[in-house]
Amino acid sequence: xxxxxxxxxxxxxxxxxxxxxxxxxxxxxxxxxxxxxxxxxxxxxxxxxxxxxxxxxxxxxxxxxxxxxxxxxxxxxxxxxxxxxxxxxxxxxxxxxxxxxxxxxxxxxxxxxxxxxxxxxxxxxxxxxxxxxxxxxxxxxxxxxxxxxxxxxxxxxxxxxxxxxxxxxxxxxxxxxxxxxxxxxxxxxxxxxxxxxxxxxxxxxxxxxxxxxxxxxxxxxxxxxxxxxxxxxxxxxxxxxxxxxxxxxxxxxxxxxxxxx
Ligand SMILES: C[S@@+](CC[C@H](N)C(=O)[O-])C[C@H]1O[C@@H](n2cnc3c(N)ncnc32)[C@H](O)[C@@H]1O
Numbered sequence: 001x002x003x004x005x006x007x008x009x010x011x012x013x014x015x016x017x018x019x020x021x022x023x024x025x026x027x028x029x030x031x032x033x034x035x036x037x038x039x040x041x042x043x044x045x046x047x048x049x050x051x052x053x054x055x056x057x058x059x060x061x062x063x064x065x066x067x068x069x070x071x072x073x074x075x076x077x078x079x080x081x082x083x084x085x086x087x088x089x090x091x092x093x094x095x096x097x098x099x100x101x102x103x104x105x106x107x108x109x110x111x112x113x114x115x116x117x118x119x120x121x122x123x124x125x126x127x128x129x130x131x132x133x134x135x136x137x138x139x140x141x142x143x144x145x146x147x148x149x150x151x152x153x154x155x156x157x158x159x160x161x162x163x164x165x166x167x168x169x170x171x172x173x174x175x176x177x178x179x180x181x182x183x184x185x186x187x188x189x190x191x192x193x194x195x196x197x198x199x200x201x202x203x204x205x206x207x208x209x210x211x212x213x214x215x216x217x218x219x220x221x222x223x224x225x226x227x228x229x230x231x232x233x234x235x236x237x238x239x240x241x242x243x244x245x246x247x248x249x250x251x252x253x254x255x256x257x258x259x260x261x
Pocket of ligand 1: 007008013022025026051052053054055056057074075076077094095096097110111112113116117
């Protein structure tokens with residue numbers, strides 16, 4: 001049985017609301033991912049793997065750079081990836097924790113996946129072993145930083161989110177902060193990492209994504225008493241108010257290279 005607690009049992013990965021949430025995620029985080037792909041030098045002919053492709057935007061960015069026929073996009077739920085297959089990208093229903101090696105690659109990328117699975121270090125070693133000598137692993141993980149928020153309700157909402165995702169899915173909300181050490185431990189070299197924070201602006205895509213993500217855990221969070229109805233209502237009001245600006249979500253992008261032969 002998969003160790004994935006799991007994302008696909010906790011989140012309805014076929015729902016329109018989940019698709020909408022992923023589209024917001026992509027709008028917010030794609031520019032940083034594009035920068036990381038370019039930093040890695042992804043180029044025509046590179047064999048590319050996107051792990052946990054979600055709604056597929058990073059796989060598309062890989063295809064733009066390397067050619068669609070060179071890209072494999074995997075996920076435990078491939079429901080939103082049908083358009084990728086139509087464009088010539090190989091789409092695979094695949095559990096990164098447990099399933100067979102999906103090929104050999106010059107670059108492997110994953111965003112907001114590893115923090116949600118339980119056997120992270122082992123999975124990074126698996127992904128590293130799927131690289132060709134000299135190939136690059138790029139891992140992006142998120143970590144909420146409620147401690148930086150200027151607003152008590154927003155702080156409490158983010159704390160509830162971190163607590164409930166840990167309980168329900170097995171998400172580690174602070175594991176991202178250990179990067180790039182897990183890549184070094186997997187035998188990769190030239191490991192580096194960079195943190196990226198953009199403003200949460202009321203009404204903007206990041207605020208709307210955070211609201212939709214809070215809604216995923218709203219019911220159990222209220223039932224467990226980690227956050228009150230009033231606090232959540234206040235947090236949602238901040239996220240809808242264009243005058244509200246905050247800095248509470250850190251994305252860490254890490255690189256490592258498999259040693260050349
Ligand atoms: C937060 S979403 C991120 C989607 C996409 N990576 C993005 O950033 O746009 C997490 C994704 O990881 C997938 N996922 C979770 N556990 C997985 C596993 N064990 N193997 C492969 N994919 C997994 C989920 O189905 C979901 O699509």
